[in-house]
Amino acid sequence: MYIGSRHNAADHLKTAVLHGFAYAVVDVPLVIADGLKGQNLREVPVPGNHFKSVKIAGDIIDADSMVVLTHVKGHALSGFGGAIKNLAMGCAPPLGKRDQHQGMQAEINESECVGCGYCVTQCPFGAISMGIKASVDRSICYGCSACLQVCPEEAIDFNWKRDVPRFLERMVEYASGAVAGKEGKVLYLSILTGITPDCDCVPWSDTPIVPDIGFLASTDPVAIDAAAVDLINQQRGNEHSSLHSHHEPGADKFSGLWEKVDGLHLISYAHEFGLGSRNYTLIEL
Ligand code: SF4
Numbered sequence: 109m110y111i112g113s114r115h116n117a118a119d120h121l122k123t124a125v126l127h128g129f130a131y132a133v134v135d136v137p138l139v140i141a142d143g144l145k146g147q148n149l150r151e152v153p154v155p156g157n158h159f160k161s162v163k164i165a166g167d168i169i170d171a172d173s174m175v176v177l178t179h180v181k182g183h184a185l186s187g188f189g190g191a192i193k194n195l196a197m198g199c200a201p202p203l204g205k206r207d208q209h210q211g212m213q214a215e216i217n218e219s220e221c222v223g224c225g226y227c228v229t230q231c232p233f234g235a236i237s238m239g240i241k242a243s244v245d246r247s248i249c250y251g252c253s254a255c256l257q258v259c260p261e262e263a264i265d266f267n268w269k270r271d272v273p274r275f276l277e278r279m280v281e282y283a284s285g286a287v288a289g290k291e292g293k294v295l296y297l298s299i300l301t302g303i304t305p306d307c308d309c310v311p312w313s314d315t316p317i318v319p320d321i322g323f324l325a326s327t328d329p330v331a332i333d334a335a336a337v338d339l340i341n342q343q344r345g346n347e348h349s350s351l352h353s354h355h356e357p358g359a360d361k362f363s364g365l366w367e368k369v370d371g372l373h374l375i376s377y378a379h380e381f382g383l384g385s386r387n388y389t390l391i392e393l
């Protein structure tokens with residue numbers, strides 16, 4: 109769905125190999141699960157508040173079991189990115205990613221826009237046009253947030269209170285579709301090292317927000333995300349990271365990064381929805 113080198117399976121495979129996921133390195137074949145152009149998908153029924161069915165990549169459905177490997181980090185739209193987000197976005201084809209973002213709409217603050225035009229080049233849907241200032245066609249915008257992240261004047265925003273909680277809920281419903289029919293056959297491994305402020309898909313990085321913690325394993329996507337957030341919050345924040353507050357142990361690091369997002373709503377909704385349980389017992393090895 110996004111601008112960049114993951115538009116189709118061929119480019120995606122090249123990107124993966126450049127990042128070290130070649131067959132010769134990992135000793136398993138790499139399959140882009142939604143096909144060459146993202147059209148290999150199936151509708152999976154879910155008992156959702158937002159969706160009655162979700163679109164999941166065909167080869168995910170056909171897989172007998174899954175190991176969901178997640179690098180935990182911050183995220184501009186969801187506060188943090190963990191196993192639930194990985195299932196939701198990672199197992200959805202472009203149309204499924206659009207479903208999840210739908211309803212979020214970029215708004216441009218005209219008084220802050222300097223008319224540089226950069227956002228126009230970064231919108232994957234051609235939703236932004238230029239006069240003296242930029243403007244968004246709300247009938248085309250799918251709320252992918254690419255423009256928010258690149259505007260040098262921070263002139264673009266979402267309605268965070270209204271739209272973002274629903275976006276988090278839609279991700280949970282998609283995550284449930286990704287694991288439907290695989291009860292007891294999914295293992296989650298989460299990596300809590302190099303915990304950077306923003307998503308791994310952005311073309312920049314930054315100092316980790318807390319020291320490295322280690323690895324988590326679970327059969328429950330909600331428990332593993334809840335444990336990851338708790339372990340991160342227990343750390344003292346790195347003074348030289350982009351945490352602008354909440355450095356002390358026990359404070360919510362992700363709201364110290366992305367103050368407009370309540371990322372914990374993802375975990376609460378996933379617990380209520382029955383994707384898993386936010387309660388866990390941590391066994392240290
Ligand atoms: S990137 Fe920002 S400043 Fe530049 S045209 Fe777009 S909204 Fe305006």
Ligand code: SF4
Nearest residue numbers: 231249250252253255
């Ligand atoms: S959020 Fe911005 S970049 Fe994404 S579709 Fe809307 S206008 Fe385009």
